[in-house]
Amino acid sequence: MLDGNHTLDDFERRSLDLEAASTLPAALATIRRDLSRERAQTERPMLSSTADNLYWLARYMERADFLARAIEASRRLAALPKAYGGADTEWESVLLSSGAAVAFEQTGKPVTEANVIEFLTFSRENPSSIRNCLESARTNARAVRTALTVEMWEAINCAYLELKAMEARRGAYSADELGRFLEFVKQTSLTYDGGAYRTMLRNDAYWFSRVGLFIERADNTARLLDVKYHVLLPEKEVVGGSLDYFQWAAILRAVSAHTAYHWVYRTSMKPWLVADLLILRPEMPRSLISCYESIVRNLDNLARAHGRQGAAQRQARSIYGKLETLTMESVFQGGLHEFVQSFIGENNRLGALISEQYLF
Amino acid sequence: MDHRVTQFDEMRGADGVIRAPYQKLSQWLAGTPPELLASRREQAELLFRRIGITFAVYGAQEATERLIPFDILPRIIARSEWSALEKGLAQRVTALNLFLKDIYGKGDILRAGKVPSELIYGNPGYCPEMAGRRAPHDVYVHIAGVDIVRTDDHGFYVLEDNARTPSGVSYMLENREVMMRLFPDLFAMHRVAPIEDYPDELLATLRSVAPPKAPGEPTITLMTPGQYNSAYYEHSFLADKLGVELVEGRDLFVKDDVVYMRTTEGPRRVDVIYRRIDDDFLDPLTFRPDSALGVAGLIGAYHAGNVTLANAVGTGVADDKAMYTYMPDIIRFYLGEEPLLQNVPTWRCREPEALSHVLDHLEELVVKEVNGSGGYGMLVGPHASRAQVEEFRAKLKARPDNFIAQPTLALSTCPISVAQGVAPRHVDLRPFVLSGANGVRVVPGGLTRVAMTEKSLVVNSSQGGGTKDTWVIDDAILGQA
Numbered sequence: 001m002l003d004g005n006h007t008l009d010d011f012e013r014r015s016l017d018l019e020a021a022s023t024l025p026a027a028l029a030t031i032r033r034d035l036s037r038e039r040a041q042t043e044r045p046m047l048s049s050t051a052d053n054l055y056w057l058a059r060y061m062e063r064a065d066f067l068a069r070a071i072e073a074s075r076r077l078a079a080l081p082k083a084y085g086g087a088d089t090e091w092e093s094v095l096l097s098s099g100a101a102v103a104f105e106q107t108g109k110p111v112t113e114a115n116v117i118e119f120l121t122f123s124r125e126n127p128s129s130i131r132n133c134l135e136s137a138r139t140n141a142r143a144v145r146t147a148l149t150v151e152m153w154e155a156i157n158c159a160y161l162e163l164k165a166m167e168a169r170r171g172a173y174s175a176d177e178l179g180r181f182l183e184f185v186k187q188t189s190l191t192y193d194g195g196a197y198r199t200m201l202r203n204d205a206y207w208f209s210r211v212g213l214f215i216e217r218a219d220n221t222a223r224l225l226d227v228k229y230h231v232l233l234p235e236k237e238v239v240g241g242s243l244d245y246f247q248w249a250a251i252l253r254a255v256s257a258h259t260a261y262h263w264v265y266r267t268s269m270k271p272w273l274v275a276d277l278l279i280l281r282p283e284m285p286r287s288l289i290s291c292y293e294s295i296v297r298n299l300d301n302l303a304r305a306h307g308r309q310g311a312a313q314r315q316a317r318s319i320y321g322k323l324e325t326l327t328m329e330s331v332f333q334g335g336l337h338e339f340v341q342s343f344i345g346e347n348n349r350l351g352a353l354i355s356e357q358y359l360f
Numbered sequence: 361m362d363h364r365v366t367q368f369d370e371m372r373g374a375d376g377v378i379r380a381p382y383q384k385l386s387q388w389l390a391g392t393p394p395e396l397l398a399s400r401r402e403q404a405e406l407l408f409r410r411i412g413i414t415f416a417v418y419g420a421q422e423a424t425e426r427l428i429p430f431d432i433l434p435r436i437i438a439r440s441e442w443s444a445l446e447k448g449l450a451q452r453v454t455a456l457n458l459f460l461k462d463i464y465g466k467g468d469i470l471r472a473g474k475v476p477s478e479l480i481y482g483n484p485g486y487c488p489e490m491a492g493r494r495a496p497h498d499v500y501v502h503i504a505g506v507d508i509v510r511t512d513d514h515g516f517y518v519l520e521d522n523a524r525t526p527s528g529v530s531y532m533l534e535n536r537e538v539m540m541r542l543f544p545d546l547f548a549m550h551r552v553a554p555i556e557d558y559p560d561e562l563l564a565t566l567r568s569v570a571p572p573k574a575p576g577e578p579t580i581t582l583m584t585p586g587q588y589n590s591a592y593y594e595h596s597f598l599a600d601k602l603g604v605e606l607v608e609g610r611d612l613f614v615k616d617d618v619v620y621m622r623t624t625e626g627p628r629r630v631d632v633i634y635r636r637i638d639d640d641f642l643d644p645l646t647f648r649p650d651s652a653l654g655v656a657g658l659i660g661a662y663h664a665g666n667v668t669l670a671n672a673v674g675t676g677v678a679d680d681k682a683m684y685t686y687m688p689d690i691i692r693f694y695l696g697e698e699p700l701l702q703n704v705p706t707w708r709c710r711e712p713e714a715l716s717h718v719l720d721h722l723e724e725l726v727v728k729e730v731n732g733s734g735g736y737g738m739l740v741g742p743h744a745s746r747a748q749v750e751e752f753r754a755k756l757k758a759r760p761d762n763f764i765a766q767p768t769l770a771l772s773t774c775p776i777s778v779a780q781g782v783a784p785r786h787v788d789l790r791p792f793v794l795s796g797a798n799g800v801r802v803v804p805g806g807l808t809r810v811a812m813t814e815k816s817l818v819v820n821s822s823q824g825g826g827t828k829d830t831w832v833i834d835d836a837i838l839g840q841a
Contacts, residue, residue, distance in 0.1 A: 044579075045623035047611050142412075142587050145596040146606050150411075157412045204624060306625050358624040 046204040052360035053144040058212030060137035064130045065189035066220040068182040070094050073254035091116040097227040134163050147205040151195030159188040207298040218291035226340040245269045255286045276328050292320040312353040368512045368772045369784050381436040384549050397777045400432050400542050407538050429826030431776040435808040442832040445516050448701030450800040453504050453793045456678050458694040460500035464490045474689045485676025495672040497569050497797040502670035504793040510772045517704045523679035525636050528807040529792050530594035535829040553804035553832040559601035565796035569668050570631045578631035580604045585637045585653045595636050614657030617664035632668045681764045682730040710761035718765040722749050725765045742768050786811045788819050804832040
């Protein structure tokens with residue numbers, strides 16, 4: 001091992017010896033046997049509990065990332081003068097878009113920037129706070145360490161240790177510190193995701209974790225759209241006014257799509273184009289259709305490996321099919337809110353079908 | 361074996377002259393600035409934290425996950441010393457397997473009067489469910505972690521034969537990985553025997569003991585009590601290295617005496633279970649009915665010959681401290697050979713003469729409960745307060761058969777790296793011995809445990825002990841400058 005050249009020479013010499021002794025047919029038979037055993041190994045099924053853990057691990061990581069981005073967008077919005085869209089509703093809207101509104105209400109605390117940020121970042125009461133997402137992710141990761149690569153595990157473990165350190169030394173809420181924390185969460189998710197993408201074997205473990213990621217991402221995108229349309233816009237304001245502009249811009253920033261918008265449409269901010277980008281544009285990695293393209297592909301990989309298509313695959317294809325034929329006109333005709341609500345419901349149903357089909 | 365002998369240091373010997381295996385390390389240390397050692401210590405700590413090599417501590421509320429302290433200086437054993445140790449270990453484990461087969465079978469050794477029957481049948485580690493049954497391939501102790509100490513230049517003593525579910529091998533492997541990252545120069549200077557093939561050897565051992573009935577390539581799993589177990593890290597680490605599924609009780613079920621795991625494709629047959637869960641928790645139908653960790657019907661499947669458990673059920677009877685004292689006779693009885701490794705002289709307090717000697721010398725002796733482990737439930741006479749000594753005196757009188765006593769060994773020391781430089785600390789060694797249908801194997805090295813506190817003799821990780829890497833190096837390089 002210490003000497004690469006030596007090992008190579010050694011290997012070559014042995015190969016030559018093999019030929020010289022004309023034991024090649026026997027050697028080939030051995031190679032064939034080992035290869036078929038290897039194939040059998042890669043085809044071996046995965047524990048249901050492992051699949052479950054991987055699926056949720058991916059969802060928690062994605063959720064933590066989304067929360068960090070949503071908080072950043074809201075802070076930006078809240079810092080604007082009122083005439084440009086600064087209002088008191090940002091913090092309500094971020095609660096709604098993260099699905100944490102009900103849980104927050106139960107704390108009985110007033111909706112203030114400090115309270116909401118605390119609730120979404122370090123609160124232990126909120127099961128979906130960033131802190132709890134990272135902790136749950138690590139708990140799940142620990143349970144399936146054998147299914148993770150070292151890179152993925154280290155990304156999660158280091159993030160958890162950093163989180164613990166931040167939690168310990170955290171004084172009063174400071175804007176600077178929060179900025180660093182949110183940046184750290186986004187970095188973590190990039191490192192984790194990059195680790196998964198670059199190092200995982202393309203087998204069940206990978207597919208289950210990808211499916212989890214995209215189901216969570218689709219859910220997040222949908223909620224984001226919903227909130228904007230019904231909460232942010234003050235009644236008096238005209239759709240397309242300057243207030244609207246900054247609010248849509250904040251939403252696009254939340255999903256890192258601000259620049260993408262301009263590249264795709266080359267025009268000023270228009271609500272229907274933003275909705276188009278986030279729902280129907282396949283080139284936009286957070287759009288619903290892009291998420292579903294990935295879900296369908298990964299579920300198909302699972303089905304191929306298991307030799308069986310099931311209810312989960314059918315549901316995913318049906319949602320994807322609807323998105324493919326959908327037009328923005330019909331979305332706005334029927335109401336964006338109604339569309340989003342029905343999408344969230346269908347997306348959740350897919351999650352349940354996956355659990356059922358793969359015996360989580 | 362007088363406990364008053366001068367301290368034996370594995371680097372400096374008893375007389376302060378650097379011993380051969382440590383020549384190069386000692387020279388290297390002399391030329392290495394303390395700042396470099398300090399920075400490597402920090403780096404090591406960081407590496408261990410990142411990798412997540414932790415163990416859980418029961419009862420400690422704040423930190424349920426802790427790092428085991430790691431010392432960056434290797435403990436070095438010459439190949440010639442190791443070879444002798446290795447032979448002794450193989451002999452010992454071979455005898456243990458024969459002994460277990462015998463006491464759960466015909467009981468020759470009991471009839472020959474070499475071991476008292478009541479010590480077997482009254483032993484909490486004895487498993488009546490195994491009586492009259494044979495383990496697949498007659499292998500019982502597939503993995504043994506035999507604790508070894510030395511007190512001088514002349515040899516090794518066995519302190520305990522951990523024959524149930526010994527842990528620590530992941531530290532042996534990770535310590536080596538970390539050391540190779542930290543000190544490539546030291547590895548280049550020494551020719552250190554590799555240990556990285558341990559997982560392969562373990563897998564081969566487990567494969568070899570698959571039930572003869574197993575169809576095709578056996579499916580092997582590693583069974584853990586779950587992520588809150590103190591050794592969970594090791595369980596997941598080993599499963600990963602072995603390339604086998606890490607399962608908990610809830611992932612398994614038994615149907616018609618066959619064990620299956622629940623997979624995304626439905627049930628899959630399991631043939632060998634490397635279980636890291638105690639006998640009592642294996643099967644609620646046979647053992648503790650309140651346990652949720654095990655698998656109902658597992659023992660039925662085991663008896664039906666459809667699954668192999670490693671280690672076998674009921675091995676605890678062979679590794680308690682009372683049975684330990686009979687090991688030399690056990691080796692002679694089954695192998696007709698003299699034991700290659702010595703036992704630490706031990707008084708069996710169940711014998712009246714021994715008891716009265718022990719009671720008279722409590723201040724000098726170490727007294728241990730026969731079923732204790734982890735360094736709990738023991739008295740270290742020279743370090744104990746008067747009250748503690750009296751407490752043990754009462755315990756001994758009440759239940760003499762529950763205790764053994766040994767001289768306070770002058771355990772050897774090894775240098776460790778501390779803030780002030782280098783200082784000696786007491787060490788022991790746990791090599792891991794594998795036995796399968798294909799023979800007995802030991803990878804060269806083991807886990808060296810260190811009592812990190814000055815003068816302390818307790819090396820157990822649950823009580824603040826640390827670890828270091830253990831190197832077996834060729835004698836040939838020792839002479840070279």
